[in-house]
Amino acid sequence: MDDRNMLAVAEQAAAVAYAPYSGAKVGATLLAADGRFFTGCNVENASFGLTICAERSAVFKAVSDGARRFRRMAVYVYAERLFPPCGACRQVLHEFAPDLSLIASCAGGETREWKLADLLPHAFSGAGLDSLRRK
Numbered sequence: 001m002d003d004r005n006m007l008a009v010a011e012q013a014a015a016v017a018y019a020p021y022s023g024a025k026v027g028a029t030l031l032a033a034d035g036r037f038f039t040g041c042n043v044e045n046a047s048f049g050l051t052i053c054a055e056r057s058a059v060f061k062a063v064s065d066g067a068r069r070f071r072r073m074a075v076y077v078y079a080e081r082l083f084p085p086c087g088a089c090r091q092v093l094h095e096f097a098p099d100l101s102l103i104a105s106c107a108g109g110e111t112r113e114w115k116l117a118d119l120l121p122h123a124f125s126g127a128g129l130d131s132l133r134r135k
Helices: 005-017 052-065 086-098 126-132
Strands: 028-034 037-041 072-076 101-106 111-115
Touching: 005 028, 005 037, 005 052, 005 072, 005 101, 028 052, 037 052, 052 072, 052 111, 072 086
Parallel strands: 072 101
Antiparallel strands: 028 037, 028 072, 101 111
């Protein structure tokens, strides 16, 4: 699936997002290493801490279907300006794909590409937990 198709699928996912509070409908397409793709959309909640972003929604769907390695993600937002994934999404993506590339587009027409490592330098990882375990 090429970038244009991934962004089109992400836009379709954004169309079904539940965003009554922010108004920012976001969709994501996640390409797994095995060629499967998974979509996600943001689902807001009046208790903002319970909201889930499109990026994490796609990752959790993929993991629940057995995918653990990912190649690329496309994100689309129905907004005039583009914004990168939030910190929580960056951390979850890093857990499974520290070398992931992301492409994003918005209704305003802007398109941008990022490397996850540039968005989350010095990321926390499971390797850091080794020093906490009792021997």
